[in-house]
Amino acid sequence: xxxxSKRRGTRWALVAMILGxxxxxxxxxxxxxxxxxxxxxxxxxxxxLIPPRxxxxxxxxxxxxxxxxxxxxxxxxxxxxxxxxxxxxGQVDRYLANSFIYAVLITAAQLFxxxxxxxxxxxxxxxxxDLLFTLLLSxxxxxxxxxxxxxxxxxxxxxxxxxxxxxxxxxxxxAFGVFLLRQAFLNIPAxxxxxxxxxxxxxxxxxxxxILPLSKPALITLGLFTFMGSWxxxxxxxxxxxxxxxxxxxxxxxxxxAETSSDWPRIFAxxxxxxxxxxALFLLAQRYxxxxxxxxxMKT
Amino acid sequence: MQKxxxxxxxxxxxxxxxxxxxxxxxxSLWASFxxxxxxxxxxxxxxxxxxxxxxxxxxxxxxxxxxxxxxxxAMSVVGVVITALPLALLCQRAERxxxxxxxxxxxxxxxxxxxxxxxxxxxxxxxxxLLDNAWTALPALAIxxxxxxxxxxxxxxxxxxxxxxxxxxxxAEIDGANRWQQFRHVxxxxxxxxxxxxxxxxxxxxxxxxxxxxxxxxxxxxxSTEVIAYTIFVNAFAIAGQMGYASALAWxxxxxxxxxxxxxxxxxxxxxxxxx
Numbered sequence: 001x002x003x004x005s006k007r008r009g010t011r012w013a014l015v016a017m018i019l020g021x022x023x024x025x026x027x028x029x030x031x032x033x034x035x036x037x038x039x040x041x042x043x044x045x046x047x048x049l050i051p052p053r054x055x056x057x058x059x060x061x062x063x064x065x066x067x068x069x070x071x072x073x074x075x076x077x078x079x080x081x082x083x084x085x086x087x088x089x090g091q092v093d094r095y096l097a098n099s100f101i102y103a104v105l106i107t108a109a110q111l112f113x114x115x116x117x118x119x120x121x122x123x124x125x126x127x128x129x130d131l132l133f134t135l136l137l138s139x140x141x142x143x144x145x146x147x148x149x150x151x152x153x154x155x156x157x158x159x160x161x162x163x164x165x166x167x168x169x170x171x172x173x174x175a176f177g178v179f180l181l182r183q184a185f186l187n188i189p190a191x192x193x194x195x196x197x198x199x200x201x202x203x204x205x206x207x208x209x210x211i212l213p214l215s216k217p218a219l220i221t222l223g224l225f226t227f228m229g230s231w232x233x234x235x236x237x238x239x240x241x242x243x244x245x246x247x248x249x250x251x252x253x254x255x256x257x258a259e260t261s262s263d264w265p266r267i268f269a270x271x272x273x274x275x276x277x278x279x280a281l282f283l284l285a286q287r288y289x290x291x292x293x294x295x296x297x298m299k300t
Numbered sequence: 301m302q303k304x305x306x307x308x309x310x311x312x313x314x315x316x317x318x319x320x321x322x323x324x325x326x327x328s329l330w331a332s333f334x335x336x337x338x339x340x341x342x343x344x345x346x347x348x349x350x351x352x353x354x355x356x357x358x359x360x361x362x363x364x365x366x367x368x369x370x371x372x373x374a375m376s377v378v379g380v381v382i383t384a385l386p387l388a389l390l391c392q393r394a395e396r397x398x399x400x401x402x403x404x405x406x407x408x409x410x411x412x413x414x415x416x417x418x419x420x421x422x423x424x425x426x427x428x429x430l431l432d433n434a435w436t437a438l439p440a441l442a443i444x445x446x447x448x449x450x451x452x453x454x455x456x457x458x459x460x461x462x463x464x465x466x467x468x469x470x471x472a473e474i475d476g477a478n479r480w481q482q483f484r485h486v487x488x489x490x491x492x493x494x495x496x497x498x499x500x501x502x503x504x505x506x507x508x509x510x511x512x513x514x515x516x517x518x519x520x521x522x523x524s525t526e527v528i529a530y531t532i533f534v535n536a537f538a539i540a541g542q543m544g545y546a547s548a549l550a551w552x553x554x555x556x557x558x559x560x561x562x563x564x565x566x567x568x569x570x571x572x573x574x575x576x
Binding site for chain 1 (some may be wrong): 422
């Protein structure tokens with residue numbers, strides 16, 4: 001193929017991808033734009049991305065001392081007013097803190113328990129190992145939506161409804177994590193382990209000094225997936241929790257919506273605050289995620 | 301002690317995983333044979349009443365919600381494949397902008413579903429009350445699903461595309477194959493594993509759709525978006541004393557999804573071998 005037609009093909013591909021990118025980004029622009037509007041602006045100009053009082057024409061008119069939307073009664077808010085109100089009246093700061101605590105605890109527990117199990121499955125010999133591993137893997141056959149009611153019954157039987165443990169416990173370990181880490185551990189040459197053993201390392205020493213440092217990418221991938229999954233979880237905390245003070249951001253948002261039925265700009269301010277941390281994390285660590293996706297195919 | 305060590309290592313992960321899958325499924329199987337309240341516990345033995353009610357009673361929404369779910373799943377699978385695959389092909393040609401596009405297209409996958417549902421609730425309103433019409437509400441939900449899944453699956457397709465050795469295309473070019481013929485006879489056959497993987501994962505994922513329904517439509521209008529996960533949720537947690545019935549529904553959902561899960565397990569295993 002000639003290089004000219006190839007370059008033209010690339011250009012068309014770029015145009016198509018840019019159009020697609022607009023489709024992907026537009027809802028975010030809508031969300032951020034709406035979060036800056038007053039309720040009046042949102043009701044009257046729902047589809048505009050820039051709040052009416054900040055449209056270029058209005059800003060110019062305001063600067064020239066002419067009548068402008070910036071002078072509407074009650075419209076002369078700071079841009080960030082909805083964010084302040086979402087925290088002040090909607091306790092979004094508390095929901096964010098809850099989400100963060102849950103995500104950190106679940107991620108830490110997943111990594112710790114899954115590493116232990118994966119290490120045993122990858123490197124130790126014991127009776128029933130393969131059978132137990134198969135059994136563990138087969139738990140992946142039951143999808144989360146099917147498990148909602150059954151798991152709720154277990155948590156209720158354990159007396160953990162509306163407690164921290166009730167939300168966290170089911171997420172403390174996962175077959176997928178054990179599987180992923182076991183694969184990574186199996187790829188580490190056994191000679192390294194033997195060398196460490198000769199140097200006097202026990203199984204803990206080997207795990208800490210040989211296995212874990214060499215499995216960093218897998219650990220980071222699992223950690224990120226778990227963190228994001230826990231930050232985004234909705235259905236489970238929705239049924240387990242009734243105490244509003246324990247809500248993670250996702251449940252808080254849906255509750256917030258029911259509570260302040262018409263104050264959408266404030267809801268979107270809360271939504272931006274709920275989405276931003278993960279997007280930041282993603283931008284920092286995306287190579288680990290993108291690498292992990294084709295393996296996992298998991299999305300909560 | 302040394303003999304017990306491995307069991308100690310696997311115990312926490314193993315117990316948690318098994319309890320919150322097989323054990324809980326066992327308990328709910330038992331509960332599905334009882335008239336059962338979420339908070340009071342089991343009451344009277346019901347035999348197969350809960351199943352009979354779900355499958356045959358006039359006031360049962362099981363079949364309706366299964367049909368709605370099936371439509372949603374069908375729209376999602378077709379939609380995801382016909383957006384994500386072309387996007388991957390385009391993205392592959394975008395050369396040095398590839399990483400940028402991948403990031404932008406990936407955004408929905410890392411945004412809480414609740415946030416997306418709240419935003420699209422308004423976008424669908426702005427675009428013509430799509431959620432108020434029994435004919436358009438379910439397709440609108442599917443559009444949200446496709447929109448949010450496209451980038452994620454594009455990345456999977458991209459990974460699949462880069463695994464195809466270049467010399468296949470070079471050979472096809474020498475044989476005079478045009479771009480379409482190359483796509484049809486090289487890309488598609490060699491991407492078959494990825495296609496199956498993406499389709500099955502999308503089927504299983506969209507079978508469980510809940511958040512967008514809960515936030516945007518609550519099953520309406522006229523129960524046109526009442527999907528199975530939402531029906532289970534409502535029966536278990538919004539109506540008192542229905543836990544046994546909801547358990548029966550969960551088991552019925554499991555029976556339906558299991559077919560696809562089974563395929564997934566096969567694909568998952570074959571992919572593993574493929575990767576190594």
